[in-house]
Each structure stands twice: as C-alpha cells, then as structure tokens.
Amino acid sequence: MKKYIKLLRTKHYIKNLLIFVPLFFAQSLFYQEKFYQACMGSLAFCFISSAVYILNDLKDIEKDRIHPVKKERPIASGKIKTGTTVRILFICIFLSVFMNLLTGNFLRGSIYIIGYFILNLSYSFGMKNKPLADIVILTSGFVIRIYYGAMITNTDISVWLYFVIMVGACYMGLGKRRNEMRYSLDTRHVLKYYSYDFLDKNMYVCVALLITFYSFWTIEFEMTGMRWTTPYVMVILMKYSLVVEGNSDGDPVEVLVQDKLLILLITGYILWIFCILYLL
Numbered sequence: 464m465k466k467y468i469k470l471l472r473t474k475h476y477i478k479n480l481l482i483f484v485p486l487f488f489a490q491s492l493f494y495q496e497k498f499y500q501a502c503m504g505s506l507a508f509c510f511i512s513s514a515v516y517i518l519n520d521l522k523d524i525e526k527d528r529i530h531p532v533k534k535e536r537p538i539a540s541g542k543i544k545t546g547t548t549v550r551i552l553f554i555c556i557f558l559s560v561f562m563n564l565l566t567g568n569f570l571r572g573s574i575y576i577i578g579y580f581i582l583n584l585s586y587s588f589g590m591k592n593k594p595l596a597d598i599v600i601l602t603s604g605f606v607i608r609i610y611y612g613a614m615i616t617n618t619d620i621s622v623w624l625y626f627v628i629m630v631g632a633c634y635m636g637l638g639k640r641r642n643e644m645r646y647s648l649d650t651r652h653v654l655k656y657y658s659y660d661f662l663d664k665n666m667y668v669c670v671a672l673l674i675t676f677y678s679f680w681t682i683e684f685e686m687t688g689m690r691w692t693t694p695y696v697m698v699i700l701m702k703y704s705l706v707v708e709g710n711s712d713g714d715p716v717e718v719l720v721q722d723k724l725l726i727l728l729i730t731g732y733i734l735w736i737f738c739i740l741y742l743l
Contacts, residue, residue: 468535470520470551471513479508481605481613481628489618490740495615500566507562508608511576514555515583517548522587532662556580566615575611579604594656598636605632621682627673634669635715637662638704642713670700688739692732699728711723 482505483492491497491542500543520527520538527539537543543551586600613620641662644654677696681689706722707713719725 466542467551467612470537470543470548472516473509473513473554474720475512475516476509477716478605479505479512479608480506481608482615484609484624485613485618485620487736488621488734488740491616491618492735492741499616501612503562503565504572504611505523507559507566507572507576508579508611510555510559510562511580514552514559515580515587517555518584519571519587520565521545521548521552530655532606568615572611572615575607575614576706579607582607592652594653597653598633598640601636602629605629621680621683623676623683626676627680630672630676634666634673635713636671637666638707639713639715641666644708646710646712650730660742667704670704673700686739686743688743689736692735692739695728695732695735699725699732702728 483501486492486494486497486501517538521538523533526541527533527536530539533539538545538548559576560573563569566572579637582600582603591597592598596612605628606625608692609620609625612618640651640654640657643651644657644659644662674693674697678690678693681693684690702722702725703718706718706725711718719729
C-alpha cells in the first residue's frame with residue numbers, strides 16, 4: 464500500500480487546501496452546501512494532481528533511475544509496473560472528473576481542471592526545461608486552485624489575495640530551484656540556465672512583495688484585527704526562510720510537514736484568523 468501512496472504523492476494533497484481559502488476568508492466556511500462543494504473540488508484536484516505526478520514520473524523514468532533520491536520512486540525502482548501505473552493514471556483522471564461533477568459546477572469547473580492538466584502536461588513534455596516557464600507553470604497551479612475554489616463555491620476573491628498566492632508560490636518555487644542547485648540534488652536540465660544569485664535575489668523579492676500585498680489585503684477587511692496578523696505572517700515567512708537556508712532541498716511540502724515549529728506557527732495563524740472572522 465505504501466508504494467501506491469508514494470506513487471500518488473498524497474502528502475502533496477495539502478496544496479489543495481487552497482481551494483478552501485476563498486470560502487474561509489469570505490466567512491462562509493459553515494455554509495453546508497458551499498463546504499460540500501469545496502470538499503468535492505479539493506478531491507477533484509487531489510486526483511488530477513496525482514495523475515499529473517504519475518504522468519511526470521512515467522516521462523522521467525530513465526532520469527529518475529540515476530537520481531540519488533528519485534530512484535526510489537515506485538515507477539523508477541520497478542516496485543509498480545508500467546502497465547499498472549497507466550491504469551492508475553486513468554482511474555485518477557476519471558475520479559477527478561467525477562468529483563468535479565459533484566461540485567455542481569461541472570462545465571466551468573472543467574475549464575480549471577483541464578487547464579491545470581494541460582499546463583502540467585506541457586511542463587512534463589518540455590516546458591520544465593525552459594527557464595522561468597517552469598516556475599510560471601508551478602505558480603499557476605496554486606493560482607488556479609484559488610480561482611477554482613472561488614468559482615465552485617460562488618465566492619468573491621480579492622485581487623490582493625490573488626497577488627499573495629502568486630508571489631508566495633513564486634517564492635517557494637524559486638527557493639526549491641535554488642536549493643536544488645545549491646546541493647546538486649537534481650538532474651534537471653533547466654538548472655543550467657539559472658544562477659544561484661538570480662534565484663536567491665528573486666526569491667527574496669517575492670517575499671517582500673508577499674508581505675506588501677498581504678498588508679494591502681488585510682486593509683480590505685472591516686475587522687481591524689486582521690491588520691495585526693501581518694507581523695505574525697512575517698515571522699512565519701522568516702521561519703520558512705530559515706528552514707530553506709538550512710539543509711532543506713527547498714520542496715515546500717517537505718519544509719511545511721517536517722518542521723514542527725513552522726507547523727505550530729501556521730496552526731496558530733489559522734486559529735487566530737478563525738477567531739477574528741468567526742468568533743469576534
């Protein structure tokens with residue numbers, strides 16, 4: 464069972480919590496129908512993202528076999544046969560379509576699902592080797608989730624939130640590429656087009672923009688308490704940067720799930736915002 468969980472990259476499902484973000488900040492989390500739609504939408508993206516990861520692993524099977532870490536992946540190591548993998552790929556696509564249907568916004572939702580899949584298809588079949596295009600596609604995946612979550616729940620989304628997610632995703636993507644180059648952890652062709660200084664400088668430009676955009680976003684809220692979360696968010700970002708500056712490979716999910724203090728800080732932020740929006 465573990466090999467199938469590893470194949471599906473279930474730990475990356477945490478990214479799909481972004482679909483709940485518009486609903487959460489619109490103070491509509493406890494609207495049963497909207498919450499159900501967000502749950503189905505999240506599952507739809509869980510399955511389509513697993514399909515994307517499987518497709519990428521199939522495409523890179525030979526490269527992964529010579530990678531010090533990726534050689535242990537189920538496909539590269541031979542723990543799961545190619546034929547079985549292809550069947551699982553199509554099952555994931557079917558389940559994604561089905562879950563999207565259950566949101567009640569099948570046609571419009573399909574645009575986001577298909578767009579996400581096509582973007583990542585282009586990534587797997589060449590765009591990941593193009594400088595900047597690889598980071599733009601990775602960033603787009605986060606932004607698509609936000610807009611998909613807003614669409615299926617019929618929730619308005621602030622342009623500042625869009626900017627926050629966009630530059631935040633860029634920050635994490637640049638950090639991942641930077642550390643891959645720093646520790647020579649990857650066989651990515653695209654790394655030869657980047658320099659460490661370029662990735663490092665632009666990474667922290669994105670942090671500065673993230674704090675700025677987040678500050679503007681909090682001003683939109685009627686609750687003045689939202690504005691006081693900005694210093695706390697700065698602390699979270701500094702802690703994330705501290706982890707990335709260590710021995711981390713820079714993978715956002717690995718950073719988030721492996722550092723207990725960072726998990727505690729993020730949990731504290733969510734509880735604080737929850738109190739402001741739903742209890743005060």
